[in-house]
Amino acid sequence: METDRLNSPSTSLISFEVLGHQLQFSQDPNSKHLGTTVWDTSMVFAKFLEKNCRKGRFCPSKLKRRRVIELGAGCGVAGFGMALLGCDVVSTDQIEIVPLLRRNVERNISRIMQMNSNSDSFGSIQVAELDWGNEDHIKAVAPPFDYIIGTDVVYAEHLLGPLLQTIIALSGPKTTIMLGHEIRSTSVHEQMLQTLKDLFEVKIVPKAKMDSMYQHPSIQIFIMGLKPPAVTAEKAANAVSPDKLDNKTQGIHQQVNEVETSKTDPEKEENCGSSTVVDDLDGEIIKEDYLPLTRLPDGKLNDWEARRYGSMAARLLQDIKIT
Numbered sequence: 001m002e003t004d005r006l007n008s009p010s011t012s013l014i015s016f017e018v019l020g021h022q023l024q025f026s027q028d029p030n031s032k033h034l035g036t037t038v039w040d041t042s043m044v045f046a047k048f049l050e051k052n053c054r055k056g057r058f059c060p061s062k063l064k065r066r067r068v069i070e071l072g073a074g075c076g077v078a079g080f081g082m083a084l085l086g087c088d089v090v091s092t093d094q095i096e097i098v099p100l101l102r103r104n105v106e107r108n109i110s111r112i113m114q115m116n117s118n119s120d121s122f123g124s125i126q127v128a129e130l131d132w133g134n135e136d137h138i139k140a141v142a143p144p145f146d147y148i149i150g151t152d153v154v155y156a157e158h159l160l161g162p163l164l165q166t167i168i169a170l171s172g173p174k175t176t177i178m179l180g181h182e183i184r185s186t187s188v189h190e191q192m193l194q195t196l197k198d199l200f201e202v203k204i205v206p207k208a209k210m211d212s213m214y215q216h217p218s219i220q221i222f223i224m225g226l227k228p229p230a231v232t233a234e235k236a237a238n239a240v241s242p243d244k245l246d247n248k249t250q251g252i253h254q255q256v257n258e259v260e261t262s263k264t265d266p267e268k269e270e271n272c273g274s275s276t277v278v279d280d281l282d283g284e285i286i287k288e289d290y291l292p293l294t295r296l297p298d299g300k301l302n303d304w305e306a307r308r309y310g311s312m313a314a315r316l317l318q319d320i321k322i323t
Contacts, residue, residue, distance in 0.1 A: 014038045016077065018046045019053070019084045021115060023108045025075045026100060034155065035074040035097040041180040042074070042151040044219050046081035047211035053085055060086045060121055066146040069170055071130070071163070072153040073097075076104045078180070082149065083125040084112075090141050092130035102127045132162035135169075144172030151180035154192050164199060168226070177224040184218075200224035 014025045016038075028036040052058045064086035070079040073091035083089045093101055105127050112122055130137040148167055154160055167177055177200065183189045196202050205221040 014075075016043060016046070018081055019050050021084060021108075021112055023077075023080060023111065025077060025104050025108075027075050028100060033094075033096050035072065035093050036100050038075045038077060039152045039182070040216070041182050041219050042077035044210065044214050044216070045078045045149070045151050045178075045180040045221060047214035048205065048209065048221055049081040049085060051211050052209060058085065063087050063123075065123065068147040068149060069141060069143075069145045071132070071148065071150040071166065073101055073127075074152075076101050076108075076125075076127075078149055078151045079105075079125055080108060082147065083123045084121070085123070086121055087123045087147070089123065089125040090128050090145075091125060092128045092137075092141065094131055095129050098127060098129055130166075132159070132166040138166065138169050141170070143170040144175055145170055146175060148175060148177045149179070152182055153179065154181060154188075155184075157188055157191065160192060160195060164195070168199075171226055173226070175226065177222075179222045179224070180219065181222065182216075182219045196222065196224065199227060201227055 012027050012029060014027055016023050016025065025038050027038045031037075049058055053060065056062075063082070066087045068079070068082045068087040068089045070076075070082075070089060070091045073079055073093045074097060076091050079089045079091040091101055091105060105125055109125065116122075128137075128141055130141065148170055150163075153163060171177070179196075181189070181192070193202070201224060203223045205223060207215055207217075210221070
């Protein structure tokens with residue numbers, strides 16, 4: 001992505017309020033890189049932190065000066081959620097994404113300092129290039145980290161191996177891994193989840209723990225820790241070797257185009273009445289109903305609903321050629 005494109009008419013600016021701060025994130029939806037778009041899962045992740053920061057593991061007193069690395073940071077939304085709780089964050093992505101990511105980081109640090117220059121609740125956030133599996137890049141960020149985070153980073157199955165190897169290389173015995181994921185293909189999602197469970201202790205955040213508005217049945221957050229004994233990068237590579245992957249889940253084309261029938265039915269999308277069984281943050285199994293979409297008093301869609309319906313419409317239209 002050329003640097004001068006950041007100021008082009010095609011660049012969009014997304015305003016997003018997190019922990020009392022009105023942040024602004026530039027995105028370039030016309031770029032060929034997926035990382036230059038603000039994806040919904042990053043917003044769900046940041047709002048999850050906001051809701052759960054008053055007590056427990058995500059309160060600022062427990063997160064202050066914790067080292068965090070964000071993989072596939074894109075526009076940088078999730079990393080700011082951690083930095084606003086006192087963490088020292090390194091937001092990373094490929095070199096093509098770094099200029100946009102750095103611009104967003106610099107802009108929002110300036111906004112935060114201007115709004116509350118005396119606040120000691122904000123940690124820090126810096127930008128670094130990191131290609132998954134690149135040993136030099138991994139060494140340069142000085143692992144291990146207390147937290148490793150990522151949102152919408154598993155969009156193609158062939159990336160799962162390099163991602164897991166990188167996570168393990170960045171981890172220590174007490175590292176917590178937090179991944180946000182939007183289900184776009186049930187078969188790929190199931191394969192990913194099974195692979196994660198082979199290597200990590202996996203807990204799925206229940207919808208009741210998420211922000212009442214910023215959530216959706218297709219978006220999940222996983223909180224994970226390494227299984228004992230220590231998982232090696234070699235074991236991670238073996239866990240995602242081709243002979244262990246289901247052939248029907250191979251390739252990015254199928255993952256993007258295979259959508260659950262229930263997610264393409266507007267009535268089911270609106271009702272969101274199905275139930276699911278998930279792990280809560282303490283490892284207990286609970287059953288809950290998905291919350292209905294929130295309506296404004298005048299019956300119009302709010303910004304979050306508009307994003308979600310837009311996402312659904314894009315899926316429905318992706319195979320339609322307009323002539």
